[in-house]
């Protein structure tokens with residue numbers, strides 16, 4: 233409707249062989265906010281992300297991004313529109329060095345890279361920026377290490393640096409802090425707050441204290457449907473939310 | 487150490503890359519020197535055979551080691567190029583350089599067509615499609631004896647005169663041409679994997695969904711690397727036709743596709759120089775054991791199994807681990 237809704241879905245539905253993982257979800261994310269998507273395990277959060285970024289095709293419903301219907305787009309095109317995701321299971325390029333993981337994202341600025349005849353020295357100009365991002369997530373001592381050798385939490389941090397390297401208009405983060413130690417959680421939370429200044433962030437996170445401190449708005453998903461929506465105080469008092477969490481045996485850090 | 491790095495991390499990063507690059511440069515110089523010495527200590531035809539197969543294995547490794555795409559039908563590009571080169575040299579009287587160029591171009595085109603069909607599928611399905619398409623090429627070759635010479639192949643292919651001037655009939659003369667073609671192929675391969683394009687290919691190989699989520703249209707890159715690989719395989723096949731003055735069904739047979747897989751695995755998949763070592767090992771073995779007949783195949787099978795079970799990284803993969811540098 234209005235200008236400041238950057239992403240909205242209506243009636244978004246995904247069925248897997250008779251099982252409905254996402255069921256008629258209407259979501260709208262306001263531009264410039266941090267919006268959290270929470271819910272018990274198996275609620276359909278990751279499936280939602282896969283639908284939004286076109287890694288899955290919706291069974292029904294539509295998705296509008298920046299006033300543009302993207303329901304039928306391809307995943308690489310979604311990224312080119314400025315809507316970039318991270319993955320729940322850490323997604324790095326294992327054999328590339330930490331630096332090159334970030335640089336491969338910065339390389340997108342050149343447009344397509346079909347120039348197989350040119351030396352990779354032309355990418356050197358991106359090194360400084362890559363290193364700054366690597367530093368921002370606290371990985372500078374590992375810059376030359378192949379990503380496969382990083383611990384799980386550090387891989388997550390690297391993934392965030394890679395995602396930020398694209399300078400996306402909107403970020404979709406699927407449990408960015410899962411598997412991180414307390415210090416790293418603080419660092420990444422600060423970073424997310426910092427980069428959210430001129431961006432929109434939609435984030436799945438189980439760590440409720442992170443959700444409480446970071447997000448402007450929260451949508452609670454359970455069994456594929458929206459259960460509640462509002463700010464943290466409203467949502468956390470909602471009896472249906474409490475019940476959904478207790479019913480599924482909560483346990484995600486809290 | 488870790489405390490010092492952040493301040494000049496980019497310097498350390500550049501230094502690490504420089505030392506690897508200089509190692510590679512030295513290996514290249516070593517190979518060039520070996521190429522100069524080789525014809526004086528070994529039969530030129532044998533060395534040329536090794537070089538053709540090494541180039542073929544490099545092409546295969548470009549696709550599998552750097553593009554993450556397993557083709558079971560690379561004989562199609564090698565063999566079809568071999569036929570086209572032989573036919574052009576023999577029946578159209580092409581100079582060797584143009585005959586080789588014609589074979590290479592046809593391989594590139596075939597790669598474009600087959601590649602665009604195959605890249606729509608992933609993993610084992612991709613491999614099966616490349617195999618099926620290569621089998622089609624084999625049966626086409628079998629069924630068109632007017633072009634391929636059927637069971638006889640195209641024999642007595644004239645080596646001709648390079649640029650219409652240099653007579654290649656003498657093995658020693660031809661050797662330098664083949665050595666130059668090989669070196670050119672190796673340098674092209676090295677440049678491709680160290681180009682901006684190569685970086686994206688490695689990223690797609692490592693994690694395709696992630697590369698897509700960064701906005702890379704993975705299929706276009708996969709097709710491009712497929713065509714480049716088919717082109718190099720075609721260059722190898724064409725050169726082989728000139729060296730042996732023969733193009734035959736063996737070149738398009740599935741066992742040829744298997745041999746190139748074996749060479750790459752023995753030498754070291756995803757290493758730069760491994761396939762060359764693999765080609766030397768396998769071609770030498772075939773030559774020295776030729777008297778054993780069918781046993782060669784059995785021994786190759788055993789090596790294959792041993793490689794897969796015990797020696798995953800291949801010869802150069804193991805050495806690279808020792809010296810802790812990519813080779």
Ligand SMILES: Nc1ncnc2c1ncn2[C@@H]1O[C@H](COP(=O)(O)OP(=O)(O)OP(=O)(O)O)[C@@H](O)[C@H]1O
Pocket residue numbers: 248253271272273274275276277278279280320
């Ligand atoms: N490709 C698939 N095929 C079949 N079922 C699937 C598929 N992907 C997800 N599901 C099912 O859909 C439901 C929702 O899964 P989803 O991964 O979206 O949950 P989630 O909210 O992200 O959970 P978690 O908090 O554990 O990450 C689960 O029951 C899951 O088993």
Ligand SMILES: [Mg+2]
Pocket residue numbers: 277278279320
């Ligand atoms: Mg999930």
